[in-house]
Protein backbone atom coordinates (compact mmCIF):
# COMPACT_ATOMS: atom_id res chain seq x y z
CA UNK A 1 0.00 0.00 0.00
CA UNK A 2 1.27 3.49 -0.82
CA UNK A 3 0.01 6.68 0.84
CA UNK A 4 -0.81 10.06 -0.65
CA UNK A 5 -2.31 13.32 0.57
CA UNK A 6 -4.54 15.77 -1.24
CA UNK A 7 -5.28 19.17 0.30
CA UNK A 8 -7.61 21.87 -0.99
CA UNK A 9 -8.94 25.07 0.52
CA UNK A 10 -12.15 26.86 -0.38
CA UNK A 11 -10.21 30.13 -0.78
CA UNK A 12 -7.64 28.73 -3.19
CA UNK A 13 -9.52 28.69 -6.45
CA UNK A 14 -8.06 28.06 -9.91
CA UNK A 15 -11.19 29.23 -11.70
CA UNK A 16 -14.87 28.67 -12.23
CA UNK A 17 -15.05 25.61 -14.48
CA UNK A 18 -16.25 26.40 -17.98
CA UNK A 19 -18.28 23.29 -18.72
CA UNK A 20 -17.53 23.67 -22.40
CA UNK A 21 -14.34 21.69 -21.58
CA UNK A 22 -16.63 18.69 -21.75
CA UNK A 23 -17.16 18.86 -25.50
CA UNK A 24 -16.92 16.17 -28.17
CA UNK A 25 -16.51 16.13 -31.92
CA UNK A 26 -18.57 14.90 -34.88
CA UNK A 27 -16.64 14.80 -38.15
CA UNK A 28 -17.75 13.60 -41.55
CA UNK A 29 -15.25 10.78 -41.31
CA UNK A 30 -15.71 7.04 -41.48
CA UNK A 31 -18.87 6.10 -39.58
CA UNK A 32 -19.11 9.00 -37.17
CA UNK A 33 -22.05 10.65 -38.99
CA UNK A 34 -23.33 7.90 -41.30
CA UNK A 35 -24.32 4.78 -39.28
CA UNK A 36 -23.09 6.64 -36.20
CA UNK A 37 -25.45 9.45 -35.28
CA UNK A 38 -27.46 9.22 -38.54
CA UNK A 39 -28.86 6.02 -39.98
CA UNK A 40 -32.28 6.23 -41.60
CA UNK A 41 -33.86 2.78 -41.50
CA UNK A 42 -32.14 1.78 -38.26
CA UNK A 43 -34.69 0.22 -35.86
CA UNK A 44 -34.15 3.09 -33.39
CA UNK A 45 -34.02 5.91 -35.99
CA UNK A 46 -36.46 8.79 -35.62
CA UNK A 47 -38.28 10.34 -38.58
CA UNK A 48 -35.15 12.41 -39.39
CA UNK A 49 -32.88 9.37 -39.40
CA UNK A 50 -31.18 10.13 -36.05
CA UNK A 51 -30.38 6.97 -34.12
CA UNK A 52 -32.22 7.19 -30.80
CA UNK A 53 -29.91 4.67 -29.14
CA UNK A 54 -26.94 6.92 -29.94
CA UNK A 55 -28.81 10.03 -28.81
CA UNK A 56 -29.55 8.34 -25.48
CA UNK A 57 -25.93 7.36 -24.98
CA UNK A 58 -24.82 10.86 -25.98
CA UNK A 59 -27.10 12.35 -23.33
CA UNK A 60 -25.68 9.93 -20.78
CA UNK A 61 -22.14 10.86 -21.84
CA UNK A 62 -23.19 14.46 -21.29
CA UNK A 63 -21.10 16.60 -23.66
CA UNK A 64 -21.85 20.30 -23.48
CA UNK A 65 -20.57 21.39 -26.90
CA UNK A 66 -19.93 19.43 -30.12
CA UNK A 67 -17.50 20.44 -32.85
CA UNK A 68 -18.65 19.93 -36.46
CA UNK A 69 -18.15 19.15 -39.42
CA UNK A 70 -14.37 18.39 -39.20
CA UNK A 71 -11.39 17.86 -38.78
CA UNK A 72 -9.42 17.35 -41.92
CA UNK A 73 -12.73 16.95 -43.76
CA UNK A 74 -13.43 20.64 -43.13
CA UNK A 75 -10.55 21.77 -45.38
CA UNK A 76 -12.31 20.47 -48.50
CA UNK A 77 -15.93 21.02 -47.47
CA UNK A 78 -18.50 23.18 -49.27
CA UNK A 79 -21.13 23.99 -46.65
CA UNK A 80 -23.61 24.77 -49.44
CA UNK A 81 -23.54 21.09 -50.50
CA UNK A 82 -25.08 20.02 -47.19
CA UNK A 83 -28.17 22.27 -47.13
CA UNK A 84 -31.48 22.28 -49.03
CA UNK A 85 -33.47 19.39 -50.50
CA UNK A 86 -31.63 16.13 -49.92
CA UNK A 87 -32.27 14.78 -53.44
CA UNK A 88 -30.48 17.81 -54.93
CA UNK A 89 -27.38 17.53 -52.76
CA UNK A 90 -24.21 16.56 -54.64
CA UNK A 91 -22.11 13.50 -54.01
CA UNK A 92 -18.50 14.63 -53.64
CA UNK A 93 -15.06 13.16 -53.27
CA UNK A 94 -13.82 13.74 -49.74
CA UNK A 95 -10.09 14.18 -50.26
CA UNK A 96 -9.29 14.08 -46.56
CA UNK A 97 -10.47 10.51 -46.03
CA UNK A 98 -10.68 9.18 -49.63
CA UNK A 99 -14.39 8.60 -49.20
CA UNK A 100 -17.56 9.61 -51.02
CA UNK A 101 -19.54 12.25 -49.16
CA UNK A 102 -23.26 11.96 -49.93
CA UNK A 103 -24.17 15.20 -48.12
CA UNK A 104 -27.37 13.63 -46.82
CA UNK A 105 -26.44 15.11 -43.46
CA UNK A 106 -25.38 18.76 -43.20
CA UNK A 107 -25.63 21.93 -41.15
CA UNK A 108 -29.39 21.93 -40.56
CA UNK A 109 -29.51 18.24 -39.68
CA UNK A 110 -26.62 18.73 -37.27
CA UNK A 111 -28.40 21.65 -35.62
CA UNK A 112 -31.57 19.58 -35.20
CA UNK A 113 -29.55 16.73 -33.73
CA UNK A 114 -27.65 19.11 -31.40
CA UNK A 115 -30.90 20.59 -30.16
CA UNK A 116 -32.37 17.15 -29.59
CA UNK A 117 -29.43 15.96 -27.48
CA UNK A 118 -29.02 19.34 -25.77
CA UNK A 119 -25.54 20.42 -26.86
CA UNK A 120 -24.09 23.71 -28.06
CA UNK A 121 -22.65 23.64 -31.60
CA UNK A 122 -19.02 24.52 -32.36
CA UNK A 123 -18.68 25.04 -36.10
CA UNK A 124 -15.64 25.29 -38.33
CA UNK A 125 -15.06 27.23 -41.55
CA UNK A 126 -13.01 25.83 -44.42
CA UNK A 127 -9.71 27.72 -44.67
CA UNK A 128 -8.11 25.01 -46.83
CA UNK A 129 -9.69 25.13 -50.29
CA UNK A 130 -11.80 28.16 -49.39
CA UNK A 131 -11.53 31.39 -47.45
CA UNK A 132 -13.13 34.54 -46.02
CA UNK A 133 -15.88 34.86 -48.61
CA UNK A 134 -17.44 31.45 -47.97
CA UNK A 135 -16.89 31.85 -44.24
CA UNK A 136 -18.85 35.10 -44.08
CA UNK A 137 -21.61 33.56 -46.19
CA UNK A 138 -21.75 30.54 -43.91
CA UNK A 139 -22.15 32.76 -40.82
CA UNK A 140 -24.81 34.77 -42.64
CA UNK A 141 -26.71 31.61 -43.62
CA UNK A 142 -26.59 30.31 -40.05
CA UNK A 143 -26.96 33.43 -37.92
CA UNK A 144 -28.45 36.36 -39.81
CA UNK A 145 -32.14 36.81 -38.81
CA UNK A 146 -33.79 37.60 -42.17
CA UNK A 147 -33.96 39.95 -45.14
CA UNK A 148 -30.93 38.75 -47.15
CA UNK A 149 -30.61 36.08 -49.82
CA UNK A 150 -28.75 33.68 -47.53
CA UNK A 151 -30.91 34.13 -44.44
CA UNK A 152 -33.98 33.66 -46.62
CA UNK A 153 -32.46 30.60 -48.22
CA UNK A 154 -32.19 29.13 -44.72
CA UNK A 155 -35.89 29.95 -44.31
CA UNK A 156 -36.70 28.19 -47.58
CA UNK A 157 -34.82 25.17 -46.23
CA UNK A 158 -37.23 25.12 -43.30
CA UNK A 159 -35.22 27.05 -40.72
CA UNK A 160 -36.66 30.53 -40.45
CA UNK A 161 -35.18 31.05 -37.00
CA UNK A 162 -31.42 31.69 -37.07
CA UNK A 163 -29.24 28.95 -35.63
CA UNK A 164 -27.28 31.56 -33.69
CA UNK A 165 -24.06 29.53 -33.66
CA UNK A 166 -21.67 31.27 -31.30
CA UNK A 167 -18.43 29.31 -31.42
CA UNK A 168 -16.48 29.10 -34.70
CA UNK A 169 -13.12 27.50 -35.52
CA UNK A 170 -11.01 29.20 -38.18
CA UNK A 171 -9.99 26.10 -40.14
CA UNK A 172 -8.39 22.92 -38.85
CA UNK A 173 -4.77 21.88 -38.29
CA UNK A 174 -3.55 24.27 -40.98
CA UNK A 175 0.14 23.49 -40.32
CA UNK A 176 -0.23 19.76 -41.07
CA UNK A 177 1.35 18.45 -44.30
CA UNK A 178 -1.69 16.11 -44.55
CA UNK A 179 -4.08 19.06 -44.57
CA UNK A 180 -5.90 19.93 -47.81
CA UNK A 181 -4.23 23.23 -48.76
CA UNK A 182 -1.88 23.50 -45.79
CA UNK A 183 -0.60 26.99 -45.07
CA UNK A 184 2.51 28.54 -43.61
CA UNK A 185 2.05 30.37 -40.31
CA UNK A 186 2.30 33.71 -42.14
CA UNK A 187 -0.32 32.70 -44.72
CA UNK A 188 -2.65 31.22 -42.14
CA UNK A 189 -2.24 34.07 -39.64
CA UNK A 190 -3.18 36.62 -42.32
CA UNK A 191 -6.10 34.52 -43.61
CA UNK A 192 -7.38 33.88 -40.08
CA UNK A 193 -7.27 37.61 -39.34
CA UNK A 194 -9.17 38.64 -42.47
CA UNK A 195 -11.66 35.78 -42.14
CA UNK A 196 -12.30 36.61 -38.50
CA UNK A 197 -12.89 40.26 -39.44
CA UNK A 198 -15.55 39.53 -42.03
CA UNK A 199 -17.24 36.86 -39.92
CA UNK A 200 -17.49 39.33 -37.04
CA UNK A 201 -18.82 42.01 -39.39
CA UNK A 202 -21.71 39.64 -40.15
CA UNK A 203 -22.20 38.67 -36.51
CA UNK A 204 -20.24 40.56 -33.83
CA UNK A 205 -21.45 38.21 -31.08
CA UNK A 206 -19.44 35.19 -32.23
CA UNK A 207 -16.39 33.67 -30.51
CA UNK A 208 -13.46 32.65 -32.69
CA UNK A 209 -10.67 30.11 -32.31
CA UNK A 210 -7.48 30.14 -34.41
CA UNK A 211 -5.60 26.93 -35.18
CA UNK A 212 -2.61 26.16 -33.04
CA UNK A 213 -0.09 23.47 -33.96
CA UNK A 214 -1.59 20.12 -34.94
CA UNK A 215 0.41 18.39 -32.24
CA UNK A 216 2.93 19.12 -29.53
CA UNK A 217 5.52 17.39 -31.75
CA UNK A 218 5.20 19.54 -34.87
CA UNK A 219 8.56 20.97 -36.01
CA UNK A 220 7.12 24.49 -35.94
CA UNK A 221 5.41 24.03 -32.54
CA UNK A 222 5.48 27.25 -30.53
CA UNK A 223 6.78 29.33 -33.43
CA UNK A 224 3.51 28.61 -35.29
CA UNK A 225 1.33 29.91 -32.44
CA UNK A 226 3.58 32.94 -32.02
CA UNK A 227 3.37 33.95 -35.70
CA UNK A 228 -0.34 33.15 -36.06
CA UNK A 229 -1.25 35.16 -32.97
CA UNK A 230 1.05 37.99 -34.00
CA UNK A 231 -1.33 38.41 -36.96
CA UNK A 232 -4.75 37.64 -35.55
CA UNK A 233 -4.43 38.32 -31.79
CA UNK A 234 -6.93 41.19 -31.81
CA UNK A 235 -9.57 39.25 -33.75
CA UNK A 236 -9.55 35.86 -32.01
CA UNK A 237 -10.54 34.66 -28.56
CA UNK A 238 -9.02 31.17 -28.54
CA UNK A 239 -6.07 29.22 -29.85
CA UNK A 240 -6.59 25.49 -30.43
CA UNK A 241 -4.56 22.53 -29.13
CA UNK A 242 -4.79 18.96 -30.41
CA UNK A 243 -3.28 15.81 -28.94
CA UNK A 244 -3.65 12.08 -29.43
CA UNK A 245 -2.03 9.99 -26.72
CA UNK A 246 0.07 7.02 -27.80
CA UNK A 247 1.42 4.08 -25.87
CA UNK A 248 4.78 4.39 -27.63
CA UNK A 249 6.79 2.20 -25.26
CA UNK A 250 4.06 -0.43 -24.79
CA UNK A 251 4.20 0.29 -21.07
CA UNK A 252 1.30 1.50 -18.96
CA UNK A 253 3.62 3.49 -16.69
CA UNK A 254 5.07 5.30 -19.71
CA UNK A 255 1.61 5.75 -21.22
CA UNK A 256 0.46 7.56 -18.05
CA UNK A 257 3.19 10.18 -18.64
CA UNK A 258 1.06 11.58 -21.50
CA UNK A 259 -1.12 13.17 -18.83
CA UNK A 260 1.81 15.19 -17.49
CA UNK A 261 2.93 16.10 -21.01
CA UNK A 262 -0.59 17.44 -21.67
CA UNK A 263 -0.23 19.71 -18.65
CA UNK A 264 3.12 20.96 -19.96
CA UNK A 265 1.59 21.50 -23.42
CA UNK A 266 -1.16 23.70 -21.93
CA UNK A 267 1.32 25.73 -19.89
CA UNK A 268 3.62 26.23 -22.90
CA UNK A 269 0.78 27.50 -25.10
CA UNK A 270 -0.36 29.86 -22.33
CA UNK A 271 3.23 31.17 -22.17
CA UNK A 272 3.42 31.70 -25.95
CA UNK A 273 0.01 33.41 -26.10
CA UNK A 274 0.89 35.66 -23.18
CA UNK A 275 4.25 36.56 -24.69
CA UNK A 276 2.42 37.76 -27.80
CA UNK A 277 0.15 39.78 -25.48
CA UNK A 278 3.23 41.24 -23.78
CA UNK A 279 4.76 42.23 -27.12
CA UNK A 280 1.52 43.97 -28.00
CA UNK A 281 1.26 45.65 -24.56
CA UNK A 282 -2.15 44.04 -24.29
CA UNK A 283 -3.98 42.84 -21.20
CA UNK A 284 -6.18 40.61 -23.33
CA UNK A 285 -5.76 36.92 -22.58
CA UNK A 286 -6.21 34.31 -25.32
CA UNK A 287 -8.01 31.23 -24.00
CA UNK A 288 -7.28 27.64 -24.97
CA UNK A 289 -9.59 25.37 -26.95
CA UNK A 290 -8.33 21.80 -26.59
CA UNK A 291 -10.65 20.87 -29.41
CA UNK A 292 -9.23 17.45 -30.28
CA UNK A 293 -7.91 15.07 -27.66
CA UNK A 294 -8.09 11.34 -27.05
CA UNK A 295 -6.06 8.15 -27.05
CA UNK A 296 -5.37 7.09 -30.63
CA UNK A 297 -2.58 4.79 -31.71
CA UNK A 298 -3.90 1.26 -32.27
CA UNK A 299 -6.03 1.96 -35.36
CA UNK A 300 -3.64 4.33 -37.10
CA UNK A 301 -2.17 2.40 -40.03
CA UNK A 302 -2.74 3.52 -43.61
CA UNK A 303 -5.40 0.78 -43.83
CA UNK A 304 -7.21 2.34 -40.87
CA UNK A 305 -7.06 5.77 -42.48
CA UNK A 306 -8.30 5.02 -45.98
CA UNK A 307 -10.07 2.27 -47.91
CA UNK A 308 -9.77 1.86 -51.69
CA UNK A 309 -12.58 2.74 -54.11
CA UNK A 310 -13.95 5.96 -52.57
CA UNK A 311 -16.47 4.14 -50.33
CA UNK A 312 -19.32 5.78 -48.42
CA UNK A 313 -18.85 5.75 -44.64
CA UNK A 314 -16.05 3.17 -44.49
CA UNK A 315 -14.79 1.80 -41.18
CA UNK A 316 -11.97 4.22 -40.38
CA UNK A 317 -9.93 4.46 -37.18
CA UNK A 318 -12.41 2.42 -35.13
CA UNK A 319 -10.09 2.20 -32.14
CA UNK A 320 -11.18 -0.31 -29.52
CA UNK A 321 -10.39 1.20 -26.13
CA UNK A 322 -9.09 -0.70 -23.13
CA UNK A 323 -8.92 -0.01 -19.42
CA UNK A 324 -5.59 1.83 -19.47
CA UNK A 325 -6.94 4.12 -22.22
CA UNK A 326 -9.82 5.06 -19.91
CA UNK A 327 -7.32 5.90 -17.16
CA UNK A 328 -5.27 8.13 -19.46
CA UNK A 329 -8.44 9.91 -20.57
CA UNK A 330 -9.44 10.37 -16.93
CA UNK A 331 -6.05 11.95 -16.34
CA UNK A 332 -6.58 14.25 -19.33
CA UNK A 333 -9.90 15.43 -17.87
CA UNK A 334 -8.19 16.07 -14.51
CA UNK A 335 -5.46 18.04 -16.29
CA UNK A 336 -7.91 20.21 -18.17
CA UNK A 337 -9.93 20.89 -15.02
CA UNK A 338 -6.73 21.84 -13.19
CA UNK A 339 -6.03 24.37 -15.96
CA UNK A 340 -9.57 25.75 -15.88
CA UNK A 341 -8.30 29.34 -15.78
CA UNK A 342 -7.14 29.05 -19.41
CA UNK A 343 -8.68 25.91 -20.95
CA UNK A 344 -12.24 27.03 -21.56
CA UNK A 345 -13.34 24.60 -24.26
CA UNK A 346 -12.23 21.10 -25.23
CA UNK A 347 -13.51 18.27 -27.41
CA UNK A 348 -13.00 14.57 -26.95
CA UNK A 349 -12.39 13.43 -30.53
CA UNK A 350 -14.65 11.96 -31.70
CA UNK A 351 -18.13 10.95 -30.51
CA UNK A 352 -19.13 7.75 -32.32
CA UNK A 353 -17.18 4.91 -34.00
CA UNK A 354 -14.27 7.08 -35.16
CA UNK A 355 -12.01 6.98 -32.05
CA UNK A 356 -15.28 7.29 -30.16
CA UNK A 357 -16.54 6.62 -26.65
CA UNK A 358 -19.69 5.22 -28.32
CA UNK A 359 -19.61 2.36 -30.83
CA UNK A 360 -22.37 1.18 -33.14
CA UNK A 361 -23.08 -1.52 -35.65
CA UNK A 362 -25.09 -0.58 -38.76
CA UNK A 363 -28.59 -1.89 -38.14
CA UNK A 364 -27.35 -3.20 -34.79
CA UNK A 365 -26.62 -2.14 -31.23
CA UNK A 366 -24.71 0.76 -29.71
CA UNK A 367 -22.45 0.37 -26.68
CA UNK A 368 -20.09 2.25 -24.37
CA UNK A 369 -16.33 1.95 -24.80
CA UNK A 370 -14.14 2.07 -21.66
CA UNK A 371 -13.31 5.75 -22.22
CA UNK A 372 -17.01 6.59 -21.97
CA UNK A 373 -16.95 6.41 -18.19
CA UNK A 374 -14.43 9.02 -16.94
CA UNK A 375 -15.96 11.52 -19.37
CA UNK A 376 -19.52 10.75 -18.26
CA UNK A 377 -18.47 11.08 -14.61
CA UNK A 378 -16.83 14.43 -15.22
CA UNK A 379 -19.82 15.84 -17.09
CA UNK A 380 -22.19 14.59 -14.39
CA UNK A 381 -20.28 15.66 -11.29
CA UNK A 382 -17.93 18.56 -12.15
CA UNK A 383 -19.82 21.78 -11.48
CA UNK A 384 -18.57 24.99 -9.91
CA UNK A 385 -15.05 26.09 -9.02
CA UNK A 386 -11.89 24.08 -9.51
CA UNK A 387 -9.78 24.26 -6.33
CA UNK A 388 -5.99 24.27 -6.44
CA UNK A 389 -4.92 20.75 -5.42
CA UNK A 390 -1.85 20.33 -3.22
CA UNK A 391 -0.64 16.80 -3.90
CA UNK A 392 1.80 14.91 -1.74
CA UNK A 393 2.40 11.57 -3.43
CA UNK A 394 5.24 9.19 -4.16
CA UNK A 395 6.25 9.31 -7.80
CA UNK A 396 8.18 7.38 -10.43
CA UNK A 397 10.57 8.22 -13.23
CA UNK A 398 9.71 7.58 -16.88
CA UNK A 399 10.89 8.42 -20.38
CA UNK A 400 7.68 10.24 -21.34
CA UNK A 401 7.94 12.48 -18.26
CA UNK A 402 10.73 12.68 -15.67
CA UNK A 403 8.65 12.60 -12.49
CA UNK A 404 5.15 11.14 -12.43
CA UNK A 405 3.22 11.28 -9.13
CA UNK A 406 1.14 8.14 -8.59
CA UNK A 407 -1.74 10.37 -7.54
CA UNK A 408 -3.34 12.54 -10.21
CA UNK A 409 -6.31 14.51 -8.87
CA UNK A 410 -8.66 17.41 -9.30
CA UNK A 411 -11.26 18.86 -6.91
CA UNK A 412 -14.35 20.77 -8.02
CA UNK A 413 -16.55 22.56 -5.53
CA UNK A 414 -20.11 23.68 -6.12
CA UNK A 415 -21.14 26.46 -3.70
CA UNK A 416 -24.77 26.17 -4.75
CA UNK A 417 -25.22 22.51 -3.84
CA UNK A 418 -22.48 22.26 -1.18
CA UNK A 419 -20.97 19.34 -3.10
CA UNK A 420 -17.22 18.92 -3.33
CA UNK A 421 -16.14 16.29 -5.82
CA UNK A 422 -12.75 14.61 -6.01
CA UNK A 423 -11.56 13.00 -9.24
CA UNK A 424 -8.48 10.83 -8.69
CA UNK A 425 -6.30 8.32 -10.48
CA UNK A 426 -4.09 5.83 -8.69
CA UNK A 427 -1.32 5.36 -11.24
CA UNK A 428 0.39 2.64 -9.22
CA UNK A 429 -0.16 -0.64 -11.02
CA UNK A 430 0.30 -3.08 -8.15
CA UNK A 431 -0.35 -1.19 -4.90
CA UNK A 432 -3.50 0.14 -3.34
CA UNK A 433 -3.27 3.81 -2.43
CA UNK A 434 -4.42 5.12 0.91
CA UNK A 435 -5.53 8.64 0.06
CA UNK A 436 -6.07 11.20 2.82
CA UNK A 437 -7.94 14.27 1.66
CA UNK A 438 -8.27 17.51 3.62
CA UNK A 439 -11.14 19.70 2.46
CA UNK A 440 -10.34 22.94 4.26
CA UNK A 441 -13.01 25.59 4.97
CA UNK A 442 -15.56 23.66 2.95
CA UNK A 443 -17.86 22.72 5.84
CA UNK A 444 -17.38 20.33 8.72
CA UNK A 445 -20.73 18.57 8.64
CA UNK A 446 -19.79 16.55 5.61
CA UNK A 447 -21.20 13.31 4.28
CA UNK A 448 -20.43 10.94 1.45
CA UNK A 449 -22.88 11.12 -1.44
CA UNK A 450 -21.29 8.63 -3.80
CA UNK A 451 -17.94 6.90 -4.36
CA UNK A 452 -17.32 5.32 -7.76
CA UNK A 453 -14.32 3.43 -9.11
CA UNK A 454 -13.37 2.23 -12.55
CA UNK A 455 -11.02 -0.69 -12.13
CA UNK A 456 -10.00 -3.84 -13.93
CA UNK A 457 -7.14 -6.19 -13.18
CA UNK A 458 -6.35 -6.40 -16.90
CA UNK A 459 -5.17 -3.09 -18.36
CA UNK A 460 -6.00 -4.41 -21.84
CA UNK A 461 -9.63 -5.31 -21.03
CA UNK A 462 -12.11 -3.88 -23.55
CA UNK A 463 -15.86 -3.51 -24.06
CA UNK A 464 -17.17 -5.06 -27.26
CA UNK A 465 -20.51 -5.67 -28.96
CA UNK A 466 -20.71 -9.12 -27.44
CA UNK A 467 -19.25 -8.18 -24.04
CA UNK A 468 -20.19 -4.53 -23.59
CA UNK A 469 -19.80 -4.40 -19.79
CA UNK A 470 -16.36 -5.90 -19.21
CA UNK A 471 -15.03 -2.57 -17.93
CA UNK A 472 -17.70 -0.72 -15.99
CA UNK A 473 -17.83 1.51 -12.93
CA UNK A 474 -18.63 0.09 -9.50
CA UNK A 475 -19.14 1.42 -6.00
CA UNK A 476 -16.02 2.01 -3.92
CA UNK A 477 -16.92 0.85 -0.40
CA UNK A 478 -13.57 1.98 1.02
CA UNK A 479 -14.24 5.67 1.46
CA UNK A 480 -14.87 7.34 4.81
CA UNK A 481 -15.78 10.96 5.45
CA UNK A 482 -15.20 12.53 8.86
CA UNK A 483 -15.61 16.26 9.25
CA UNK A 484 -13.17 17.95 6.89
CA UNK A 485 -11.28 14.80 6.02
CA UNK A 486 -11.87 11.96 3.63
CA UNK A 487 -9.91 8.73 3.69
CA UNK A 488 -10.15 6.45 0.68
CA UNK A 489 -8.51 3.30 -0.54
CA UNK A 490 -7.92 3.47 -4.29
CA UNK A 491 -7.26 0.26 -6.17
CA UNK A 492 -4.13 -0.08 -8.32
CA UNK A 493 -4.66 1.37 -11.79
CA UNK A 494 -8.03 2.92 -11.02
CA UNK A 495 -10.11 6.02 -11.80
CA UNK A 496 -12.14 7.30 -8.85
CA UNK A 497 -14.87 9.80 -8.18
CA UNK A 498 -15.72 10.78 -4.59
CA UNK A 499 -18.74 13.01 -4.12
CA UNK A 500 -19.11 14.65 -0.71
CA UNK A 501 -21.58 17.18 0.56
CA UNK A 502 -21.50 19.70 3.41
CA UNK A 503 -24.72 20.70 5.09
CA UNK A 504 -23.15 23.52 7.16
CA UNK A 505 -22.17 26.08 4.54
Ligand code: AHR
Nearest residue numbers: 027071072073172173349
Ligand atom coordinates in the same frame (compact mmCIF):
# COMPACT_ATOMS: atom_id res chain seq x y z
O1 AHR B 1 -9.93 13.14 -35.39
C1 AHR B 1 -9.30 12.60 -36.52
C2 AHR B 1 -8.44 13.60 -37.26
O2 AHR B 1 -7.31 13.90 -36.47
C3 AHR B 1 -9.06 14.96 -37.53
O3 AHR B 1 -9.78 14.99 -38.72
C4 AHR B 1 -7.86 15.84 -37.65
O4 AHR B 1 -8.14 17.17 -37.29
C5 AHR B 1 -6.83 15.19 -36.78
O5 AHR B 1 -5.60 15.08 -37.40
